[in-house]
Amino acid sequence: MKFIDFPSMNVKIEGMENISIPKMMKIRQIYDSFKIENLKEWIEREMENNLSHKENFKGKRICITVGSRGIPDLDIIVRTIVDKLKEWKAEPFIIPAMGSHAGGTAEGQKDFIAGYNITEKTMGVPILSSMEVVKIGQLPDETPVYCDKNAYESDGIVVLNKVKPHTDFRGKHESGMAKMMAIGLAKHKGASMFHMKGFSSFAERIPQVCDIFLKNAPVAFGVGIVQNAYDEISNLEVMEKAHILERDAALLKIAKEKIAKFKMPSIDVLIIDEIGKNISGNGFDPNIVGRSNSPGFDDVIDLKKLFIRGLTEETHHNGCGLSNADITTIKCVRDVDYESTWINVSTATMLNGGRIPMYANSDREALLIAIRTCTGIDFDKVKVVHIKNTSSMDIIEVSESYYDELKNRDDVEILSKPEDIKFDKDGFMI
Template sequence: MGVVEELIQSMPLPKMIRIRQHFPSPVVADIEQTIHEAFQQEAKHIQWPSGGEVAVVVGSRGIADLHLVTRAVVAEIRRHGCSPFIVPGMGSHGGATAEGQREIIEGYGVTEAFVGAPIRSSMEVVQIGELQNGLPVYMDRIAYGAEGIFVVNRIKPHTAFRGPFESGIVKMIAIGLGKQKGAEACHKLGFGHMAEHIVEVAKAAIGTGKILGGVAVLENAYDRIAEAHVLPAAQILDREPPLLVRAKSYMPRIFVDDIDVLVVDEIGKDISGDGMDPNITGRYATPFATGGPNVTRICVRRLTERTHGNANGLGVADTTTRQAFEAVEFDMTYPNALTSTVIEPVKLPMILANDRLAIQAAVKTSHVLKEQDVRMVHIRNTLRMDVIRVSESILPLLRERPDVEILGEPKAWKFHDDGSLDVDDAWVE
């Protein structure tokens, strides 16, 4: 036994109890029909070309039913006499390579066979303008060569800055469609200027006449599509801010304001741009965004398979496991940091041999005098916030809430002989 394990092994962990958090949950029952009706409603406001090819820009976020949304957009483009094709629009993600970006969208089910359109992935761009401060404006070369472009994205709060436009159509036009060079330009002066830059870049892109519109989806707290809207190009700047306000109202959260230890089972780019959504964890990589709980220590157990080794977000955790560290692909992780200029999310937390030690280390360093008083929360990831686990010390704060359902009795943490968490014991009802 090494000295690290000797220092940690006797640290007791509080018993945990599963609870169900209830959130408002509007949901789109038929995604493709809803998008078809939205296109019909906006038909006279979209400047459809008389034929030719139209690019559909799809990003790297794990948007609910992205494959169905994309297929519906492809179908609408065909109905208007044009030939659609798919362009990955994700800045520097996918290791900033054409192959990596194609692999990401295919992992979400956006394949040529399913959506009925070819995928054309490239990192080549053309410069379409320049901002007054000298920042160049770029656009994917293949998309720019088309007769028109539709941008598909989810509208939600950003993880690193605040403004009337955060994650959404405007940001996708400015950063996703700009590929690595466009993303690098937008991030050049830091997130303190991001709210301004993405709007100015989007205006320049819309001004080319290439952007036909955007398809904006809003998700509810259960990772389902709550709303779907078609925004003609001329209306994007006016209509997106109110949608962001509604998107924020749908966001899930932890119904506890002060947490000593937060255990997160998995993080990844398919969960959030920051691996785990800071709007949920309260742990941000920049000073330009705030909100969420006050958390003393965060322990991350794993990376998702769909993140393809991209460990962005691991750096804002305090402890993690050797298994998570060994899954890190630095060539997939660092391009994002080098492009965004924010390196905090790709730093390394304390790495422990297994789940048990990583969780115990977080508790040991959480600055709580009596271990039985530790306020501890355990979540699977920041997209699955309905059923979570909380320590007994938190129960008095939740018992009287009408939006909280207590499931069962407190249970001790259960680990396998190798120190890995018994996930079935933790989550299976």
Template sequence: MYAETVNFPRMARVKQIIAQSAIKDIRSAVSEEVKRINVADLIKPGEKVGITVGSRGIANLKVIVEVLIEEVEQVGGEPFILPAMGSHGGGTAEGQIEMLKSLGISSETMNVPVIACGEASQIGTTQQGIPVYVNNITLSEQLDKVIIFNRVKEHTEFEGEIESGIHKICAIGIGNPKGALTVHQYSLDFGYEKTITEVGAYIINHLPVAFAFATVENYYHKTAHLKAMLPNEIADEEKRLLKLAKSNLGKIPFEELDVLIIDEMGKNVSGAGMDTNVIGRILVFGQKEPEKPVIKRIVVLDTTEESHGMATGVGLADFTTKKLVDKLDLWSTYFNCITAQAPEKGRIPIYFATEKDSIGAALTCIGITKPEDARVVHIQNTNEVEIIEVSESLVKEVVDRSNLQLLEELKPMQFDEVGNIIRI
């Protein structure tokens, strides 16, 4: 097989110099920010308050939700967790609860109920004729007010002034599978930003929103910014926060590669499994592909445990491994891809029994460049690009750049006895 026939390039470990700030005392910072908007004016004693929690691995998630609960209780409100994750968790109440448990959020850990529901009802139609769906819990006697909580970050399928954040968790998260499917369907015709913004704004205006709370993370996935917003402030503040989030992005420090090796993909890494802003591929009908980086072949070797077999985004790669394919929960993956109107992302790439064969095969599909001379980068995942491995052909560029530090000398690409590449 390819493991025996390919001359693998020599590799060296490199560090990107990334200096970014973070909030040290999260609990105090959240409390101060919430108190700034005077919660007593927004939530009355005895009101049942749902706090949205999605399926993403947000930094300091448990602490932030704990403080939001405490602030509601201090003014006499009765808080509960409202799962808001669209089609994730298999689109069922039970699946939503399990997904939150994997993030450390449960009725036991938070000491408040987690009230989940997989059903949604239409509450209206936007000016463009887009149906708007919300979780049935938001329409029941179990809820008087809602706090919309989410992280603001770049989206993996489009670019705009508003991408992934408060509007998205409203339009797709609170919408449950029905709402998520509807938003993605209309996005193919109207565009993602317009659809998400319009549906999200409709929900903000028609649900009893007490306030929204957003976080922004730095490259190291540490909480860097916090913001509590009144309903009429959400649109402008989310645009500002997105600019901050994009300034914190970590990317591969080369614009052209022959092969990118990724140790793991997963929903806890990116909504697309692999961050499309890092790999330079989107694969969404109607959306323009990024101009940079240009990567000829991508190899993804495994999926994270936190993904529970959901491998949405595996279709972004050219090669993978039998190990990853054997972990696939096909129903969960297909359900998420179809809901997102992106069946391309569920396609299974060419795969081999060993990582060495998969990488070797990729190195044979890069044109006239010899494998040993290929421009290759090896990363843990698309969220972890501070410490990377680069091939010999890239080392000169490393030496010439002040933001890159060579950590070790070149050595043969390292594999263990069963053909797995040595992890970074």
């Protein structure tokens, strides 16, 4: 890992003495709350009902993909699939399938999924982590198509992934099972080759890769997962190989309807406590925040300044997404592993994702600067919103200036009176 010991800064900005931090109140944003209550039973039923020729799994080495995106109870999902395959007399194993994430190394990717409680001990099967790939075809533009060697040499691949709107492009297939075949299973080498044409080509080229992958790789079946706005699993489907692309597209439509959105159309300053690859490729979801390394998200919300406070533990110091902040803190920029982050952004050809924003010596200082540099606002009625991360959008904090706007809405509940933000002696939020 490579960290940088950034120096403290003394940035003097005229007019700061007239800026104050508003009182904040807790609110609950209300969304569709349906979730699958018993995942184990649900998955077992899906596998029993939707997969034919179960006798064909007997004695077969079946590979299960585990990606880098955070999925609630992922260990339960994977272990249930493992146990059901064992019941059918198969010999399952697991591979990390996450392109270039976790530093683009076999050990890094194995450690990454261990953070999700996916280990050989907890799963009861081998985890074969390797960056070695096999070329299985090429696109009309001569881009090679690759597959993880262990997966390719198996008797069947279970293509498992979360299905959600992508953070950098729009298309029939975005993040999901299709992208797992195109990029996740292609490991660092294949992900790098695929990204060379840029995100603007993804919508067209992902289905092309999948056609080749489904013809030339031993895909067994797919598992598509959708989460609701509360970061809980609302949809989980198991489908035969022939239906993977059809269901991937259908689940994406459902996911776009489920995604959390802010109940207010404009924000002066948004504070995000943590970003990370376990939450989104951009560290946070641009479909919520409206910031991305790619164009096309400007109409999501009217946001003037973004203050990112830190990184999730699960992201292993990957700072992807920090470049979208207007300001952060010295503590945050010192916590970034720039080597791992730059490997990731260069693989995606988005070098702008490796930039660092302006940083302040404390949260208090960063927030005051963010407010001061908003233009065309009433500083006495500044609109500030504070969230933990974009996977936690139900209970959030908003400044008291939102009270009249939200008090009569039936999809918002005001939970507390306005209170001052609490800071420790060093100026960091408690």
